[in-house]
Amino acid sequence: MMVDKNYVLVTGGAGFIGSHTVVELIENGMVPVIVDDFRNSNTKMLEGIQKIVGSEVLFHNVDIGNKEGLSLIFGQYNFSGIIHFAADKAVGESVSLPLKYYKNNLGGLINCLECALEFSVDNFIFSSSCTVYGDPDGSTTVTEITPQKEPNSPYGATKQMGERILEDVVKSGAALKVLNLRYFNPIGAHESGNIGELPIGKPNNLLPYVTQTAAGVLEKLTVFGKDYDTPDGTCIRDYIHVVDLAKAHVSGLKWIGNQTGTTVEIVNVGTGKGTSVLEIIHTFEKVSGKQLNWEFGERREGDVEQIFADVTKAKHLIDWEAQKSMENAVIDAWNWEQNLRND
Numbered sequence: 001m002m003v004d005k006n007y008v009l010v011t012g013g014a015g016f017i018g019s020h021t022v023v024e025l026i027e028n029g030m031v032p033v034i035v036d037d038f039r040n041s042n043t044k045m046l047e048g049i050q051k052i053v054g055s056e057v058l059f060h061n062v063d064i065g066n067k068e069g070l071s072l073i074f075g076q077y078n079f080s081g082i083i084h085f086a087a088d089k090a091v092g093e094s095v096s097l098p099l100k101y102y103k104n105n106l107g108g109l110i111n112c113l114e115c116a117l118e119f120s121v122d123n124f125i126f127s128s129s130c131t132v133y134g135d136p137d138g139s140t141t142v143t144e145i146t147p148q149k150e151p152n153s154p155y156g157a158t159k160q161m162g163e164r165i166l167e168d169v170v171k172s173g174a175a176l177k178v179l180n181l182r183y184f185n186p187i188g189a190h191e192s193g194n195i196g197e198l199p200i201g202k203p204n205n206l207l208p209y210v211t212q213t214a215a216g217v218l219e220k221l222t223v224f225g226k227d228y229d230t231p232d233g234t235c236i237r238d239y240i241h242v243v244d245l246a247k248a249h250v251s252g253l254k255w256i257g258n259q260t261g262t263t264v265e266i267v268n269v270g271t272g273k274g275t276s277v278l279e280i281i282h283t284f285e286k287v288s289g290k291q292l293n294w295e296f297g298e299r300r301e302g303d304v305e306q307i308f309a310d311v312t313k314a315k316h317l318i319d320w321e322a323q324k325s326m327e328n329a330v331i332d333a334w335n336w337e338q339n340l341r342n343d
């Protein structure tokens, strides 16, 4: 077994958030070990990580649903911690294929947890989501104790259940320390342009839709709804630069590694600021110098009018706060999109 280095297991490490986190871990002296089966990513992401860090990354092409394969990896490294990103994430698809989501998102989590306990790896970070808040009553700013609503999709249910599973395992007395990070809306790309979001098929999220429209891959962006009760009538979200989000995992690992005894904590990861859909479009047009082809359309079913994070706990507990601006994020996403098209 390899024991000399600070190995961190990163499931889903070839994905959008995982790849940026791998870079930040390496830049902070840790040795990430990626486990990904490329179901929603590409070897291009590994090449991109390697270009940024200037060295090979440790990688295993394994489905985490394959418990035996996962156990072999746990047997090979003395992990100090686990960051568990691997999951399916398309909200709409989860409504039509619920079993795919329950099987991968919960089955994968359970396999990771069983291995963690078997191999005595006690630091665990789980990728949760602001989707667990549903449509919050009354307030648009949510804290970690804002009551959760019924999940509005099987995907959302897997994040609520994932957190519940982790809490129950900690309550059972297992030697485990858990940090549930509830991400808001991750956007952007690494400023080098070597890694970024790689939506397979038509993008589900706003910013890749914007950049693909500007790049001519898609014809037109539809803004879903113009009559919301917000200053410009469009929905408001808390968009966070993916590199800031990646850094939250480094801060989270440092914090959790210093805890003694079992623990389970939840932390919102956002900027604390709300941005409307029209503001995103205007920022894009300003930084790219391009005019975007867009039109207003109907509201999208299930959309929350406005939600953004209260980020006080992140600052106090794990000593992290977002640094990058919306402009940074849009420039980086656009740069990445252009690199993709040039390839």
Ligand code: NAD
Binding pocket: 011, 012, 013, 014, 015, 016, 017, 018, 035, 036, 037, 038, 039, 040, 041, 042, 062, 063, 064, 065, 084, 085, 086, 087, 088, 089, 104, 108, 127, 128, 129, 130, 183, 184, 185, 186
């Ligand atoms: P992503 O699809 O880019 O990355 C997930 C990675 O996991 C992919 O590389 C995929 O190939 C891999 N994967 C999935 N199932 C696997 C399996 N069974 N075995 C091995 N590899 C597997 O997604 P992302 O945006 O980087 O999201 C990462 C995590 O963050 C997910 O858990 C997601 O639910 C959560 N999250 C994402 C967002 C968002 O908007 N991107 C917001 C909140 C939470």
Ligand code: WQD
Binding pocket: 089, 091, 128, 129, 130, 131, 184, 185, 186, 204, 205, 206, 207, 209, 221, 222, 223, 224, 225, 235, 236, 237, 277, 300, 303
């Ligand atoms: C953002 C805004 C749309 C596309 C999703 C998941 C959530 C979490 C984050 C994983 C909304 C508007 C979008 C378009 C538009 N992911 N929009 N035209 O819906 O906040 O959250 O990602 O955990 O679970 O649901 O993000 O990027 O889809 O939408 O007008 O073509 O952009 O209405 O206001 P959302 P999004």
